[in-house]
Amino acid sequence: MKHARWLVIAPYFLLTILPLAWIFLTSIKVQEDTNSRTVKFIPSLAKEIPDDSRRFTVSPDAYTRLEEKHTGVEYGFYRYLANSVIIGFISTLASVTLGTCCAYGFSRFKIPGARDWLFFILSTRFLPPLAVVMPILLMYRQFDLQNTHLGLIILYTSFNLSLSIWLMKGFIDEIPRAYEEAALVDGYSRWHAFVRIILPHARTGIAVTAVFCLISAWNEYGFAMTLNQQQAVTVPVYFAGLQGNISGIPWPQVAAGIIVFVAPVMVFTVLVRKHLLRGVTFGTVKQ
Amino acid sequence: MATGQQSSDGLMKWGLVAPALLLLIGLNIFPLAYNIRLSFTKATLTQAPADHEAVGGRNYARIFKADESNRYAAALRTTARFVLMAVSIELLLGYLLALSLKPRFPGKSVVLLVFLIPMMLSPAVMALFWNLIYDEEFGVLNQALRFVGFASVPGWKTDTAVKFYTILMIDVWMWTPFMMLISMAALNAIPDYIYEAAEIDRARRWTVFRRITLPMSAPLLILAALLRTTDALKQFDYVMAITGPNDPATETLSTLMYQVMFRNFKVGLGSAYAIVVLVIVIAVATLFIRYLDRLREQEHAL
Numbered sequence: 037m038k039h040a041r042w043l044v045i046a047p048y049f050l051l052t053i054l055p056l057a058w059i060f061l062t063s064i065k066v067q068e069d070t071n072s073r074t075v076k077f078i079p080s081l082a083k084e085i086p087d088d089s090r091r092f093t094v095s096p097d098a099y100t101r102l103e104e105k106h107t108g109v110e111y112g113f114y115r116y117l118a119n120s121v122i123i124g125f126i127s128t129l130a131s132v133t134l135g136t137c138c139a140y141g142f143s144r145f146k147i148p149g150a151r152d153w154l155f156f157i158l159s160t161r162f163l164p165p166l167a168v169v170m171p172i173l174l175m176y177r178q179f180d181l182q183n184t185h186l187g188l189i190i191l192y193t194s195f196n197l198s199l200s201i202w203l204m205k206g207f208i209d210e211i212p213r214a215y216e217e218a219a220l221v222d223g224y225s226r227w228h229a230f231v232r233i234i235l236p237h238a239r240t241g242i243a244v245t246a247v248f249c250l251i252s253a254w255n256e257y258g259f260a261m262t263l264n265q266q267q268a269v270t271v272p273v274y275f276a277g278l279q280g281n282i283s284g285i286p287w288p289q290v291a292a293g294i295i296v297f298v299a300p301v302m303v304f305t306v307l308v309r310k311h312l313l314r315g316v317t318f319g320t321v322k323q
Numbered sequence: 324m325a326t327g328q329q330s331s332d333g334l335m336k337w338g339l340v341a342p343a344l345l346l347l348i349g350l351n352i353f354p355l356a357y358n359i360r361l362s363f364t365k366a367t368l369t370q371a372p373a374d375h376e377a378v379g380g381r382n383y384a385r386i387f388k389a390d391e392s393n394r395y396a397a398a399l400r401t402t403a404r405f406v407l408m409a410v411s412i413e414l415l416l417g418y419l420l421a422l423s424l425k426p427r428f429p430g431k432s433v434v435l436l437v438f439l440i441p442m443m444l445s446p447a448v449m450a451l452f453w454n455l456i457y458d459e460e461f462g463v464l465n466q467a468l469r470f471v472g473f474a475s476v477p478g479w480k481t482d483t484a485v486k487f488y489t490i491l492m493i494d495v496w497m498w499t500p501f502m503m504l505i506s507m508a509a510l511n512a513i514p515d516y517i518y519e520a521a522e523i524d525r526a527r528r529w530t531v532f533r534r535i536t537l538p539m540s541a542p543l544l545i546l547a548a549l550l551r552t553t554d555a556l557k558q559f560d561y562v563m564a565i566t567g568p569n570d571p572a573t574e575t576l577s578t579l580m581y582q583v584m585f586r587n588f589k590v591g592l593g594s595a596y597a598i599v600v601l602v603i604v605i606a607v608a609t610l611f612i613r614y615l616d617r618l619r620e621q622e623h624a625l
Contacts, residue, residue, distance in 0.1 A: 041423035043619060053437055058456060058463060060556065062392045075466040134343040141339030145332065155612055162553045162608035166580040167597040170361060171354035171588055194350035226335050257447035257560050262585060272447040276564060280449060287455050294448055297336055301443045313508045316501060317546065320615055321400050321508050
């Protein structure tokens with residue numbers, strides 16, 4: 037009975053790790069080895085390997101040739117990665133800044149209808165993107181924001197705001213009011229109290245919020261695809277667009293791309309692991 | 324002096340909250356209102372807004388027409404089936420994993436990290452990669468099935484009866500960790516002394532589970548299920564990658580809307596459709612928000 041738990045953990049572990057292992061193995065193959073009649077899964081350093089072998093020659097090509105342009109695509113991988121970085125980081129900065137200010141306002145001041153506002157903010161999170169994408173597209177056409185970084189930055193900022201405000205409000209609520217009140221008595225202005233007292237105490241919260249905003253902007257696909265043709269295409273849209281490519285999907289590069297693209301997310305997730313739960317539940321669950 | 328402080332506070336509080344609220348109104352409420360207007364027109368993708376022709380409730384009439392060939396009703400059924408199956412499988416599996424992972428054991432943190440990786444991947448890119456695994460002829464899954472002796476292997480992406488489950492499996496693979504995570508928190512929140520008391524009473528393991536563990540972790544499980552439901556209702560990325568939009572076997576609400584708006588250019592009809600979906604999402608989200616509110620109040624009461 038004591039070991040019964042392994043009957044659950046072990047199969048699920050295999051189920052999780054096999055596709056992940058397949059990503060890694062694919063990323064060190066060459067294209068011909070990804071689609072073969074005998075599936076190849078044993079990495080080997082030998083140069084000449086018969087077609088019907090289970091072994092394949094390890095190749096760093098996928099990583100070194102990530103930048104290669106594919107048919108029908110204007111740029112290489114790194115250009116799109118740069119787009120993802122620019123859009124992801126700037127929108128994260130914006131939603132954390134706006135979210136922190138707004139959360140502080142709701143946490144420390146009497147705002148008429150505060151409860152209703154907060155629920156309005158939360159409800160925007162559940163809005164199906166496709167219910168607003170067309171009006172946003174028409175608006176963006178009007179203001180020349182289609183195919184621009186700024187367009188996606190504004191959009192992701194607004195879509196992450198609900199998460200940012202709710203998470204930050206939770207963190208700021210936990211900072212004792214006495215800290216600021218003491219500062220106000222000492223002659224600090226409200227603004228100084230906010231900048232000098234609250235912000236340093238909310239550091240953890242800000243970091244956690246930033247990570248969650250970044251991840252959701254980083255992996256977003258629906259809006260990025262419908263609002264862009266070329267200039268501000270992010271990595272998910274770039275890879276999804278390779279489907280139906282005349283020369284076939286370059287699987288090793290896709291696999292290598294997945295690994296490169298998930299690396300920052302993994303690092304950040306490990307950094308905020310203690311607050312993971314708080315992030316995925318909009319701050320309702322405090323670990 | 325006091326009034327001076329107060330009025331500058333008043334200015335400051337709106338200065339703090341207004342930018343965020345304005346942005347939310349500008350990019351959520353305004354587009355939504357605009358979308359409602361569009362839903363009563365025959366707008367197409369290429370028209371200028373001034374040329375949108377009003378058609379009254381005709382788009383809605385088309386959606387609710389009781390008709391065997393009604394795509395909208397079919398997509399609604401597919402989505403409902405998807406949400407129901409995905410959420411219940413993920414919840415059950417996630418909870419089971421959390422229960423199994425409760426005791427300490429060597430290597431636990433590594434196992435946990437591996438379990439969480441699927442959640443971190445970009446759904447659209449990972450779904451593309453699943454195409455390679457699922458390939459009927461060369462895919463590693465079918466080759467493995469043939470190797471262990473299956474005479475006929477499923478066409479994961481081509482067989483009408485299978486496709487839906489192919490997409491379901493991807494969703495389960497990617498989002499079970501989420502359910503596991505919340506379940507783990509739910510289990511951790513149950514104080515040890517309750518278990519100790521049960522041990523003194525010589526309660527049987529099953530009784531302990533049924534009378535203590537399950538009821539005490541239920542609130543968070545419901546929260547997790549509601550969160551996943553609102554997400555799964557929007558299912559788009561995996562369907563796009565595996566079958567593309569416009570496949571009757573896997574057409575979800577979101578991919579149908581995409582098809583209608585961006586492939587058939589029927590913006591008016593698509594907008595009407597979006598509004599119907601919105602009503603469904605609002606119903607589920609209201610449940611969620613109410614629940615969340617209650618949960619927070621309980622927390623304050625403690």
